[in-house]
Amino acid sequence: MKNDLILRTLRGEATERTPVWMMRQAGRYLPEYIQLREKYSFFERCQNPELACVITLQPVDIIGVDAAILFSDILVVPQAMGLEVQLVEKLGPLLPQPIQSGKDLQRVRVPDVAETLGYVFDAIKLIKKELNGRVPLIGFAGAPWTLLCYMVQGKGSKTFDEAKAFCYQQPETAHALLQMITDTTIAYLKGQVAAGADTLQLFDSWGGLLGKQDFETFSLQYIRQIVAALKELVPVIVFAKGAWGSLSEMAATGAAGLGIDWCIEPEMARKLAGNNVTLQGNFDPAKLLAPVSQIEKEAKAMLKAFGKERHIANLGHGILPNVPVDHAKAFVNTIKEYSFSNI
Numbered sequence: 620m621k622n623d624l625i626l627r628t629l630r631g632e633a634t635e636r637t638p639v640w641m642m643r644q645a646g647r648y649l650p651e652y653i654q655l656r657e658k659y660s661f662f663e664r665c666q667n668p669e670l671a672c673v674i675t676l677q678p679v680d681i682i683g684v685d686a687a688i689l690f691s692d693i694l695v696v697p698q699a700m701g702l703e704v705q706l707v708e709k710l711g712p713l714l715p716q717p718i719q720s721g722k723d724l725q726r727v728r729v730p731d732v733a734e735t736l737g738y739v740f741d742a743i744k745l746i747k748k749e750l751n752g753r754v755p756l757i758g759f760a761g762a763p764w765t766l767l768c769y770m771v772q773g774k775g776s777k778t779f780d781e782a783k784a785f786c787y788q789q790p791e792t793a794h795a796l797l798q799m800i801t802d803t804t805i806a807y808l809k810g811q812v813a814a815g816a817d818t819l820q821l822f823d824s825w826g827g828l829l830g831k832q833d834f835e836t837f838s839l840q841y842i843r844q845i846v847a848a849l850k851e852l853v854p855v856i857v858f859a860k861g862a863w864g865s866l867s868e869m870a871a872t873g874a875a876g877l878g879i880d881w882c883i884e885p886e887m888a889r890k891l892a893g894n895n896v897t898l899q900g901n902f903d904p905a906k907l908l909a910p911v912s913q914i915e916k917e918a919k920a921m922l923k924a925f926g927k928e929r930h931i932a933n934l935g936h937g938i939l940p941n942v943p944v945d946h947a948k949a950f951v952n953t954i955k956e957y958s959f960s961n962i
């Protein structure tokens with residue numbers, strides 16, 4: 620592989636500079652993506668390996684990031700498990716028949732992933748061929764807790780209060796569902812690795828909604844199973860947004876990398892996570908809307924705070940759709956140029 624900076628950083632090896640990619644780097648801030656969006660629906664773009672491949676490569680070619688991340692969505696797993704998932708303009712994900720009781724569990728299953736998610740594996744094979752060793756390919760899945768949030772609440776939410784009520788009122792049903800999601804996810808991620816994914820990221824976008832003990836009960840014990848099943852195959856990155864109170868427990872799962880958001884300082888994250896794990900993050904995505912000179916200044920300050928070792932530069936959450944392409948480029952270029960010599 621020509622550029623394996625991210626893989627070496629995940630293994631804890633010293634690198635000539637800090638690698639960089641951006642969560643949600645393939646998306647609506649890119650005019651090239653918007654063009655395809657006009658012609659094909661969201662899940663068409665996910666299910667067609669040629670389209671998924673073209674979209675995955677866009678940020679590699681246009682922005683110059685050090686990794687490609689598979690173009691897909693965390694919600695393809697609930698779909699494969701038997702739930703209908705729509706993506707509604709301006710509203711976001713909609714699951715018209717969410718899970719609300721033990722009886723509803725009869726409508727979901729642990730599927731044969733080759734049958735239901737084979738299109739993802741085909742996309743990965745195609746992407747690997749087209750990348751031709753330029754940069755590594757990151758595969759991904761949603762963490763079980765975050766998927767439960769959507770499967771129970773039925774749509775996006777700031778609080779996911781219905782999903783939490785479900786866990787607190789019907790814990791046995793919640794755990795049965797979380798285990799089904801976990802089993803599906805392990806098979807799915809093993810399939811991604813077999814198809815060619817070089818590393819994997821688990822997105823627990825709503826991990827920060829749970830207190831520390833509930834995070835252990837409803838999220839971390841399932842993340843632990845997934846990491847254990849995959850970590851001997853490829854390095855695994857766990858991104859549990861807002862759950863930094865559990866960084867030390869997440870490091871103990873054997874994850875190679877931990878994603879952090881901008882609400883925790885790099886020095887504090889390092890103290891909590893220890894020295895045996897790579898930290899990834901943590902630029903505030905909204906700061907990409909600031910003037911370029913300020914982006915450059917703050918990106919350098921971020922590099923300094925993390926230090927030279929075991930850091931993958933990234934945003935602390937997904938890139939926003941209204942970010943100018945030049946600003947995204949300025950962020951990536953600052954990391955690449957500045958981290959060569961100056962940290």
Ligand SMILES: Cc1c2[nH]c(c1CCC(=O)O)Cc1[nH]c(c(CCC(=O)O)c1C)Cc1[nH]c(c(CCC(=O)O)c1C)Cc1[nH]c(c(C)c1CCC(=O)O)C2
Binds near residue numbers: 641693775937
């Ligand atoms: C919670 C979550 C979802 N999806 C994802 C998460 C976890 C990460 C996070 O917290 O941001 C993960 C995801 N979604 C997408 C990717 C592709 C790879 C990448 O470039 O990072 C990844 C890794 C594409 C997408 N997934 C979605 C889009 C926008 C679709 C469009 O073109 O309209 C993209 C590019 C749709 C989606 N999918 C989801 C939501 C809430 C939405 C609607 C909101 C939004 O539009 O951002 C669920």
